Amino acid sequence: MKKGFVSVVIFSCITMFVAFYACGPSGPETIKIGVNAPLTGDIPKVGEGTKFAAEMWLEDINAAGGIQVGDKKYKVELVIEDNESKAESAVKANTKLITEDEVLAIIGPQSSKQAVPAGGKANELETPMISPWSTNPNTTKDRPFVFRGCFLxxxxxxxxxxxxxxxxxxxxxxxxxxxxxxxxxxxxxxxxxxxxxxxxxxxxxxxxxxxxxxxxxxxxxxxxxxxxxxxxxxxxxxxxxxxxxxxxxxxxxxxxxxxxxxxxxxxxxxxxxxxxxxxxHYAAAGATGATKEFIDRYKAKHGYVPDDVGALTWDAMRIVQTAIQNVGELSGDIKKDRKAVRDALAKIKKFEGITGNMDFTEEGDPVKCAVIVRISDTGEFEFYKSVCP
Amino acid sequence: MQLLQNLINALQLGSFYALIALGYSMVYSILMLFNFAHGDIFMVGAYIGFGVATGLIALSKMGALAMPNWLILMLTVIFSMFLTSFVGMFVERVGYRPLRDAPRASAAITGLMIGIILETGNLILLGAEQLSFPSLVQTATYNLGGIYITNQKIMIVALSIGLAFALHQFIRRTKWGMAMRAMAFDYVVVPLMGVPLNKIAAMTFALGSALAAAAGIFYGIAYPVLDPYMGVLFGWKAFVAAILGGRGSVVGATLAGFLLGFIEIFVPMIFPSTIRNFIAYSIVLLILVFRPHGFFGEPYSARLRL
Missing domain, CATH: 3.40.50.2300 (Response regulator)
Incomplete structure (x- = not known):
């Protein structure tokens, strides 16, 4: 028995050593980005919008051959986890993304019910997280690793x-x-x-x-x-x-x-x-420029006008992309890289998103305008008024 | 004024609890077990109702079978009750009959698992997106001196009470009903006298599921947003009503269903709505403390009423 146990320990030590050695110095070939979205549960449409926007972003990245960090191009992989629109599942999804999938950064969860507890987990495990849609102040409060893409x-x-x-x-x-x-x-x-x-x-x-x-x-x-x-x-x-x-x-x-x-x-x-x-956050009817381009592409692909979750997710993906590019060099040590991405995120001061221009505060919250929308007599979301801080 | 308005609100909410509670109650009186999948059979019934209604509307629109809306509604209710009764019989055949002699706890767990299978099965089949139940009845709101009633509410309450009454008559007056009552009296001895236990059990499930389907369609008309998990909370609340009415009592389950509706509606009228469920279910608990067998239940489990 004892002998068997010892040999198992030795064997696993060797395997771990080999595994670490093999991928240690060469650095990762791919960057993994986690997406924590409510694909099932009470608000599945929100999850769908998140997933579609994230996949559209990935298409663009793949078309460009990956994300350019310093002098190296990295392939990107999305790991999409379902949080069932529940707080406890969102925490579980974040833990899995961070510890098992070893993602560099997390996009989501969307609603504050999930984003507030899941943000706590991301901060505790020191992984940068951006919630595109969560407007509750507690999501980012006193959490240096947690950011958001919308107003509060x-x-x-x-x-x-x-x-x-x-x-x-x-x-x-x-x-x-x-x-x-x-x-x-x-x-x-x-x-x-x-x-x-x-x-x-x-x-x-x-x-x-x-x-x-x-x-x-x-x-x-x-x-x-x-x-x-x-x-x-x-x-x-x-x-x-x-x-x-x-x-x-x-x-x-x-x-x-x-x-x-x-x-x-x-x-x-x-x-x-x-x-x-x-x-x-934005009104689809009457949009111009990059916003219109995004809406048209989304509509052509999925058959309906994207809601604000889709647009905000798109912005959040691009904010993360910008931060990763700004890091300059990835070491391959996931802990160090996560810290570097967080610092790069905190340094972004101005960002031109499709949901408006953002200035980021110390807390990781953007300052941006809100839109008042009227549901028209044909059921469309019409821009009515813009309110800026 | 507010009192009368809430009375109407409570009657509607109570109708759903009553119809679902009947299914719990009947199965319990025959087989001495609670069918915890019943809330999800209610959900399946609502989805079947959605399918039938959508199909009939499409047929009617195409001109193949031009039907007025009230006829579509009646056909939807009848077809869905019929189809859902097979779901109930299937659940009984697959989930409960093999476990009839197993410990009660195993049978109760079976119900929970069948419930989860129905929920997730629906999720796989139709996806997570909520469905909007077609509006078969053009809503007409009547203002009676500040009290607002819709034609839907009148219809739902009337049909629910009618169905409960029909069930009561069925059990009282027919041979099959007599067999059910006998089985409720003693399900070990009565089969020895030639009453087919399997048939009676299947019929009980069929009746309960048909009523759940009717509740599902009415629910779809009153709250036209369907999702795969809609049966969970409603099922639990109806289960509370079944216990409150006295296990195995048709009259009890119906009245307790309405009572639960009244409690849930009237509590927020007096107390802040934040503590609605806290107060509402404390009241239920208090009733059970003083009447542990419910309103119409009896201490002797062998002398269950039906």
Whole structure:
């Protein structure tokens, strides 16, 4: 027994030594980028947009023969993991990407519910991560390795509040949000803080993830005298909330946030959502330049106009690409290289993305403009107004 | 005013719980096991309903069989109930019959696994994208002095109560119903007297699944977003209703289903909605503390009612 054990130990030592020696000095031939996306679960369309945008980016890189770092060209490989739209699965996916797949950097997760806990894991294991879509401040707060590609909820909350005030002159607001999800909860609070400076809160109602009946809360809101509802929910819930509100006799505006900006919103919600407003990252209708080029390419390939997740993922991929190129030289030691990429990411000060120009702050958050979109009478997302910090 | 509006809201929500709870309750009374796959059979029923409705609408649009919407709806309900009853019988044949003499815990676990297989099977078959249930009924909202009712709500509540009543009559008045009642009384001795256990078990699953399919279609009309995991939470809540009604009681399951709807709707009316489930399920727990066998259940497991 004992002899067997010793020989196993020796054998594995030799294997490890050989393995390390073999790939150690020559450096990696390929760069692995991890993508952590909700391919299944509550918001699969978000996962699909992420995957399609990332794959389009990879096509470009492959067409160019790889990423140029210093004087060497590296092939790129994407490792796409499904986080099932769950917080714990997102952490698991990040751990797998970092420890098993040994990726250089991670794109995603998208929604704050997954990005906040997964960002903690990436920071702990010192791997740079960019969440393209997560607007909750906690995602990047005190985490040097975590970045994002979009504006923050403390900015988005006041944007919506001020827009409603300017546009309609309302004074009484109602909020309906999911108390069990980081993004709606955070944004609902930011909106409340901003609104209470310019008006009063008539109702502040909540539900929990997976609820489908909101009739009780909506009845309360209807009878509270509120002049509009702000509901920072994902597209599957938006459809149910808007329809149920209308069935309860609600005919005043319902306003949303960037989580509405999915190609699925109108498909699930139908005519009930026409004419409603929400704040978001970009408007596909009327885009120009690189943004239009991206939209046209995406549409030709996948048959529908990309939503903001797709566009933000595209930007995030290009930010990572820029950072890797700026590193200058990859050592082959994955830990060292990750640190180098993080430093390069932190050094990017100005970036021209298809979702607007960004300046990055110390926290790794971009400063960029928000867009107010109106869902037109044919169900398209129309640019209505731009709000800059 | 708000009270009456919420009464209507609660009736609709309660209809779903009642219809699903009936399936749990019936299977329990015959086989003494909870079919934990029932919530997912509800999901399958909703998807079958989606398929049938989409197919019929397409046929109607093509002009092959011009049908008015109400006829499409009726046919969808009937066909889906019929088809889903086979899903239920299949589940019984594959998952439960081989384990009938196995420990109860094994049979309960089977249900959970079948549930996961149905969910992920659907995921593989149709993908993760949510489906939008076709609107078969043009929504008409009526304003009765500040209380808003839609034609859908009236239809859902009326049909649900009608179906529960029909089941009750079936069990009370037919020979098959009598066999079910006998089986519920003692499923070891009654088969010895010539009542075919396998047939009765299959029929019970078929009936429960048909009701779940009806619930699935009504759900699709009320909340037109379908996803493969929609049956999990709803199934659990309906299971709570089945226990609350008294295991094995048709009347109990129906009433408890509506009661659960009432609790869930009225709690946020009084308390902040943040603590809705906390309060709602504390109330359920409290009821069970004082009536551990539910409303219509009896302490003797051998004397189950149906």
């Amino acid at each position: 909820d403390p900015f988005q909350g006041p944007v919506v509040a001020n827009f409603v005030k300017d546009e309609f002159g309302f004074t009484k607001a109602a909020v309906l949000y999911d108390v069990a999800s980081d993004y709606p909860k955070g944004l609902a609070e930011n909106f409340k803080d901003a609104w209470e400076k310019i008006g009063t809160m008539a109702a502040y109602e909540s539900f929990t993830t997976k609820d489908t009946d909101f009739s009780s809360q909506l009845t309360k809101i209807r009878d509270s005298g509120a002049e509009f509802i702000f509901t920072p929910q994902y597209y599957n819930e938006v459809a149910l909330i808007v329809q149920q509100a209308h069935q309860l006799g609600w005919d005043k505006p319902i306003v949303g946030s960037d989580s509405w900006g999915s190609a699925e919103t109108v498909k699930l919600c139908g005519k009930d959502c026409y004419g409603l407003f929400f704040s978001t």
